[in-house]
Amino acid sequence: MTGALHSAVEIEQPAATILIVDDTPQNLTILGELLCPSYQIRAANSGERALRAARTGTRPDLILLDVMMPGMDGYEVLGKLRADPMTADIPVIFITAMSASEDEERGLQQGAVDYISKPFNPAVVLARVRTQLELKQARDRLARENDWLEQEISRRMRENLLIQDLSVRALACLAEARDTETGNHIVRTQLYVEVLARHLVEHPAFSSALSGSRLEMVVKAAPLHDIGKVGIPDAILLKPGRLTPEEFDIMKTHPLIGADAIDRAIAQSLAGADTGTAELADGAFTFLKVAREISLGHQEKWDGSGYPAGLSGAEIPVSARLMALADVFDALISRRVYKPPMSLDEATRIILDGRNKHFDPDVVDAFVACRDRFAEIAARFPDHETESTGETR
Known part of the structure; x- marks a missing residue:
């Protein structure tokens, strides 16, 4: 003692x-x-x-x-x-x-x-x-x-969670620092994902994927959705305007790059772990596995026309389905060099048009029910007054 x-x-x-x-x-x-x-x-x-x-x-x-x-x-x-x-x-x-x-x-x-x-x-x-x-x-x-011990354990757990949050955000900011989609994109999209997840947590089709601590893990992992962009060449990532088909093919590798980075992080951690630590791996790495789901699947589409694997419907992890809508909505309402920001009504129309095509219909319904919350988040965390270049990819 x-x-x-x-x-x-x-x-x-x-x-x-x-x-x-x-x-x-x-x-x-x-x-x-x-x-x-x-x-x-x-x-x-x-x-x-x-x-x-x-x-x-x-x-x-x-x-x-x-x-x-x-x-x-x-x-x-x-x-x-x-x-x-x-x-x-x-x-x-x-x-x-x-x-x-x-x-x-x-x-x-x-x-x-x-x-x-x-x-x-x-x-x-x-x-x-x-x-x-x-x-x-x-x-x-x-x-x-x-x-005293319970308070100390609680304090250290809060401290560890804060360190984890800071580490995740640092990685997300590192990826975003190379991208032209600056500002509060990762903050807004994380909050959009949380709104959707909490609305759907009791839904029969989503409850198992969002039960217990998994909901918090999905929210915490959301900022890592574009971590794979660190592996995209500057000439493509920082190019103003739209990409050529060849350049877009390279851009479409960023989900795989992110997922591979997370896989290697898990493998290297296990390689250096003793037997006791390795036995705890399933629990300890659940968060990273959720982050991998989001990174790999957030560009998939409900109708199977997305990338990198062309998954469709329920084949797409729930976490990635939530991220897909959050990411697109934020791109629609944000300024780009080739377009002004869309209004909430315009963005809503496009999201609705993507129901059963780009997006899970239940996720779209959740968005409609929570649209005012999305608008509040967008207003609370606007981008800085600097014109961004490039496009959402």
Whole structure:
């Protein structure tokens, strides 16, 4: 355990508070005088007052509870204490004149931690009280340490996720730095994908592909959709205006380049991993596999006329289908050297025309339902006031 943890939890504790519950004044006096030198003492002479005392003022660390009391007996008091989250974990020692083992067993089954018999033996009372308080202090210390550990694990997980997010965004920005589609393209398209994914997560055709943590992985991987453009020659990638058919054939290799880069990253990581790390590979590399799906499939079309594999319909991964619409929509509403930005209505018309051709019809329906959200994202993250060149490919 770290020094920071020790300093956080190993602090001097005040004297424990004990609540004594007994309807006999003599017993309250005897126990109070016996325990007062070492502990803070509170007293109650009925079950009703005991319950109020346990819930108000200084919370007791231990309750000594008489079994045989008029009105509400000790068993009923214990049941009510255990049923209340505020008092459920306070240890209770029964004090009783009864000696039958079945009575003792009943109390222990209800949650009492020990019994003290009348008449009181001072040494036994002190020993049993001290034992139960030490156990409670140990449980409390363990709970504080567990809380600290949970907070530390949560902090480190958030830190790792932030590092992962920054790494993904750095790779996406590296690819975009060579492209002429600058500005907030990767920010907008990622948000469009998230809107579509959250709208479709309950849809029967999409729920399995977006269930659990997979939805977040799809959103996080979206910025890597064009990472393969780093492998396209500048003469083609930076060319103003439209490409020739030959140049476009080269441009169409960027999904394969991106997918191959991710495959090699996974293979190299596995090659350098020990057996234990390799066994975790399926879980650890799920995110990269989703990124590969998006990179390889975002230029495929629903009718099979896309590239690089000419996939159609459900052959195209869900993540790539979402990315395809997000990418095209952003291209339509963005300025290019050969065209001004389209209006929302114009872009919507083209998206609708692409239903069952370029796009999954269910994804188009999701877009229509969420069109106002798309417009809000576009307005919130506009491109910088610099004229871009080239075209969306």
